[in-house]
Amino acid sequence: MFVHLHLHTEFSLVDSLIRVESPARKSAGANVQNLTGFAAKLGLPAIAVTDQDNLFAMVKFYKLAEAAGIKPIIGADIAMPESGDGEQAENVTLLVQNDSGYRNLTRLLSRAYNEGQGRGRPRIHRAWIEAASDGLIALSGRDGEIGRALLAGKIEHARGLTDWWGRHFPDRLYLEITRCGRRDDDSHLRAAVSFA
Template sequence: MPVSFVHLRVHTEYSLVDGLVRVKPLVKKVASAGMPAVAVTDQSNMCSLVKFYKAAQGAGVKPICGADIWLASRDEDGPLSRLTLLAMNGQGYRNLTELVSRGWAEGQRNDLVIIERDWVKQAADGLIALSGSKEGEVGQALLNGEQGLADALLAEWCEVFPERFYLEVQRTSRVNDEEHLHAAVALAERSGTPLVATNDVRFLKQEDFEAHETRVCIGEGRVLGDPRRPRTYSDQQYLKTPAEMAELFADLPEALENTVEIAKRCNIEVQLGTYFLPNFPV
């Protein structure tokens, strides 16, 4: 049976606040599950890239380079949203590294690295974008019942990423997952925008959830038993097999097939073993 799913949104231990996945065990589990590729999309950084690239190549798994970013709102005081960017080629890889670096240099606010919309538009060449599901600005508009705004935002990003913008859907047993999914499917049918399924992976095994929650609490300065702390993760955010994802999205097979198509479109070559020193005139 052909492979029906590739994970395109995975946070490793390099996502210091909310990732628990170690790179080598990730690659080993992906290979053992028969998945030909996997994307690492750490939050606002690409620190795991060299380690991930080497491990994946050694295991015969195709490495997909990406990052999750916090995107600034169109309005000055509007809410932040998520966007996942994947490098298709060498140009996209360079643009993504420069975009993330610019975020750290110019976009740090309130302990977050925030990327301005214009920066994304300037660096869009060679990149594929996933909408961020319910945490993306299109998803936020859908959940708020602002259909016109969702249409406008989708049109804006489809223009920035022609044939390279995907509406992301998830089923991780979290609040509003299903409400967002149905609204996103309707929007996709109206607009002709392709869907893509992700599992927003934060840990490898379901039983790692408690350890992940502990890490999140450490990052947020909270205690596990605090009844007021936000519970934004679920025990379903583990590295599910293609069979598990196929069962979960049996009604949306195209959202699974598109993960494989995206994996086919992403082809980068990272030049290792060479030093690139800055060219300072002397």
């Protein structure tokens, strides 16, 4: 069974064109579907929306998913400050597991907008996650610090990073694998599978 756990919508402004709701039909014969209608057509049992740094699509997505008979999974892609000079921000996907997780994710995102602005994007600091990881599931992919360490062949560094994440997300940390035709996707896939 396949379930998308990392999907951006039009609310990830520079990253996606996927609409949560269908645009107004221009002609009577137009074949336009919304995200959950398309997911239902594919027979997906569940789908996650994980827009960048926000939950703007959540209410519409949740209602449409339930109406289509699909389990809605709420989450967000977050950015964390660079760990070293010249390194890119770490991107991690947080998925809501329960009510406590939803409250923690909304607090983290609000704090990022109020206190964590950096390089044009809100960022969540590690200390904030240490205090607010309950009820959240973490997905660390190719653009996360673990993924970058694996791509660089720094296995011991990846183990140390995994230990930190595992302490704060016990039994709730997963290595994310994606195939989007990007350079190094296959290299990351092999490294992540071997590491896991």
